[in-house]
Amino acid sequence: MISALSNLIKDLVAYWNFDEVKGKIVHNVISNKSSLINYVFNNAKFKSSSDPVWHKGIRGSALLFDGCSTWIEEDINIISETNNKMSIQAWVAPRCHEYSQNGGITAIINQHNEENTEGFILGLNHFGVLQFKVASNGSWYGLRIEDKPLPLNKWSYIAAVYDGINGFIELYINGEKVGYKDLPKNSLITPTSERLIIGKTNNSPKINDIYEVSCYCGLLDELKIYKSALSKEEIEILYKGYLSEFGGELPQPDLLIDRNIFKDDRYRPVYHFISPGYWMNEPHGPLYFEGKYHLFFQHNPHGPLWRQIHWGHMVSDDMVHWKDVPCALTPGKDEIDAKGDWSGCTIVHNGVPTIIYTAGDGPIYSQCIALATSTFKEDGDVELKNWKKYHKPIILQDKHIETEAGEVHFGQFRDPFVWQEEGVYYALIGSGIKKNDESVGGTALLYTSKDLFNWEYRKPLHIGDYKRHPKTGEVWELPVFLPIGKDSNGVDKYVLLINPWFFKPSPHNVKYVWYWTGTWDKNNYNFVLDSDEPQLLDVGEHFTGPSGMVDPKGRTIIFSIAQGKRPAMDENLSGWAHNGGLPISVFLREDGRVGIEPISELKTLRQEEYVNLKDITLQEANEAIKFIKDDCIEIELQISRGQADEVGISLRKTADGEEETLLYYKYDTKEILINRNKSTLNPEYEKGIQGGIVDIGEELLKLHIFLDKSMIEVYVNNLKGLTSRVYPTRRDALGLSLWTDNNFGNSLVKSLRIWKLKSAY
Structure with a gap:
């Protein structure tokens, strides 16, 4: 074993151990070169400058690649030393996976030109699919390991082997060979003039010419390149050597976003509900359970832009002071939420906290209503860190739903809001009505269920009047239906809140929350309006995306999103976008009008x-x-x-x-x-x-x-x-x-x- 390791050491042509612990520089141990780590806050615009983030690694420290601004470029020609044999090994712990723009690879390390068919790339495709490609004689030769995606929030040991002389490439995960492909014998990797980049793909596309994509997000440690083709036995020796240092049990990587990075940003709120970093939108699913408040939110942990939507999650004792916990929902490979976990709500079903959400653009359904359950009964964790997604939709939109006002827009079916009364579950789903291809108005479709899994469509709870009130939208998003108290005659009153949405550009603002009040006749599924005139809860231009609940004190609490409306470049340079509004109590005043106040x-x-x-x-x-x-x-x-x-x-x-x-x-x-x-x-x-x-x-x-x-x-x-x-x-x-x-x-x-x-x- 000692002899084998000594041979491996002499074959090393590059080695980044990331043991710097702090600073903006990383060292290649073999070449003795130092490289600047690209990082958005090296020279910050809205806060004091700060170093890239370092955490405990497999050995010493590891560098955290933030998924949007962190990468390393080194002026080194790896291919000149490894053109007929190459091996790469590294420890990776992904925090989230890139969307894989146009099916491309998010590089862990690469020196390649896709268009010119030059060089090599090792990285991840969507959902952590490990991929390795080399260019030779005008062709790309590659391996994709579809059936063994790298897990999030865990360390994985990866190795890629290229043997041009004997004609093959291989991939390994945690010491196990997971892929093999033949290529012509006596092949050479085609050289390229591109620079070696760690953590970002060469010539990767940008969104709006601003946002970097194809950037790795997670920890990276012990990155090595050899000029030989490592054998299966040698890779096993290397893997077991690392593993033995932990008694066979790998450490848990620290991958939570550190909100302290942004603590002195001059524009970032400090007491509002706000994502620890990067992009957030509407808060969802407020829940009180076992003495804790939970609030979820639309979140992209990969950068400050709308993309690959997760459900972020925070926990609180008072709805004011919040603690970050891991994302509750993450889009999954070959699952119904493959392209996003969109808005929804929560409810406790048979003692189990349950998320009901919109699953976006999966391989089968464009939009459907999905469900996930907490593992609380198994693990007793009151912070509800772990969730299991149900494997199929619980509600699908019928292709043709007719109402007295017209036909429901097919494909506009999202944002469930669920509540329970007397053993019956009720769900509102945002949609819209059309007649003769003209919009009638937005609507909230009402469904009922006895078990949360089998639902029956009933009727629209209410239909907007787009002709009289175009500002209320052609489609309704984020319907919320909650009690607000008794009127002077002792009659229970309810409020219906919605966000408008339009098919085409409109002079009317989508960032408003409109509401109607009335009485709820659950036996006939009727919402009897006090007035059909829509009202605004907030008359500014930044209060939107409502969600709500009745808290243990009996108050109706509404949460919102306050969008930033900043230039995209400023959001990119600041590293965050949007925050929540203050939680407010909504109630019926003595004069019969709706009242609002910030919570005490x-x-x-x-x-x-x-x-x-x-x-x-x-x-x-x-x-x-x-x-x-x-x-x-x-x-x-x-x-x-x-x-x-x-x-x-x-x-x-x-x-x-x-x-x-x-x-x-x-x-x-x-x-x-x-x-x-x-x-x-x-x-x-x-x-x-x-x-x-x-x-x-x-x-x-x-x-x-x-x-x-x-x-x-x-x-x-x-x-x-x-x-x-x-x-x-x-x-x-x-x-x-x-x-x-x-x-x-x-x-x-x-x-x-x-x-x-x-x-x-």
Whole structure:
């Protein structure tokens, strides 16, 4: 064995052990060359610069490749030394698998030109299929190991062997030969002028000329290239040698995204629900189980863009402070969710937490409703880290569903919302109705079941009127149906929330949440509306993607997504996109209108009370708050208008007023408005005035404002919300001031409290 190992050592032509532990440089032990690790935060734009991420490896440390910005280029001609024999070995622990643009390979290591048929590439195809290709005499010779994909979140030992003299290539996983292919004897690898790259494919495509694809995502350690063709016995010796160091039990790699990487990003919220990194969209499936709150979310752990959607997962004791846990759902090879785990909900069925979700673009079904169950009964884990997907759909859309209003759009069938009453499960599924190929309106299709697996279609719960209310969309997404309390006559009232969707570009915003209230007749499957006029829950342009639940206190809680609306390049350079809105309680007010308020648990974020003022003039209030320079604060403001028409507050303000955001109530039109025309000096960021009607009647104006870096949320008299985003250019845009359109006049601050808020993480 010692003799065999000594022969192997002399055949090494390149060796990266990744034992640097820290820093931006990696060393090739054999060539003694040092290479810069490409990494988005080497020279960061929105935060302080930081090193690539290093974790404990198989031996010493390992380098984490983030899937979008981490790779290594070395100026070395491997092929000149290995043109007739080559072996590559490495330890890999994938965090997630690339989408494999156009069926290509995500390289672990390569020096190749696909178009010119030059070089070699070792990497992964979609879902961790190991693939090795060499170019010789104008042809590609390759192996794909379809039946043994590399597992996520575990270490795997891989080896690739090319023997041009004897004419074959081989692949090994964990010491076992898993693939063999003949090639012409006395072959040579065709040389290439491309650079050797570790962690990214040569000449890989970009999305929108910005986002890198075909980048490896996971840990890499002990990468070696030999100028000989290793035998099966030699590969077994190498593998067992590593394995013996752990007593035969491999360590668990650390692959959770470290949110501390982004901790000083000037625009990234710190107390809102937010993915640990990269891309997120709608939160889904809020659940309370065994003393823990769970919230899931649309997530791409491979980069800050919409792509290969997973279900991210976080756990909390209070819906405010969240802990990251592994993804609950990951698209699977040859499964019904092969191209995405889309939106859905959760429910506890026979004591088992259950996810019901939209499975996207699988090999059989374009869209279907799928199910996954927690392993809680087997492992007792209250954090619900492990889930098992049911092997077939639980609901498929019939090709032709007729209603009195017209035919249901086939192929528009997604976003289940499920609840249970008196032993019956009810499901709403978002869709739309057409008649004579014209849109009638969006709808939420109602199904029932006794066991969650066998469902019967009933009828649309409600159908929108696209002609009268085009802003409510041609199709409805993300329907949510929840109780909001009893009216003055003791009648239970419910709210139906939806997101609009359009087939073609529309002047109407898809980022709104519309709602209707009414009574629920479960015996006849009827939702009897109080009014068919749609209402907005939030009049800003960033509150969308609703999900909800009734919590243990009996409150109806709604979660949302606050999209960033940033240029794609900035999202790419920042490494994250989007965050959740604050959880809000939705209820029926005494006056019969829908009320909303942020949940009371948010008070636990209060770190320091800056001011507590009562019954003073605006001038006196401004003098008292001029010392506040902060971008993470909570404000409770009650103000009497006097003779003013516009009354409000300037947020994220520079001392000279060059940058500021104006938030104000306009009494003449009964509107809450946000003016972002001076929010930023950057012309690429959205500006303008947004808002909508909030009729406060004779009530005193009450604004409850949350400022969290780029996030602004205001709640007006517990009637409406306004969610917005701002991206000030100047770092001193941290001030506040009150104002009116008549230079204060006789307006009075009845109450003003401001708190500094701390991070929720």
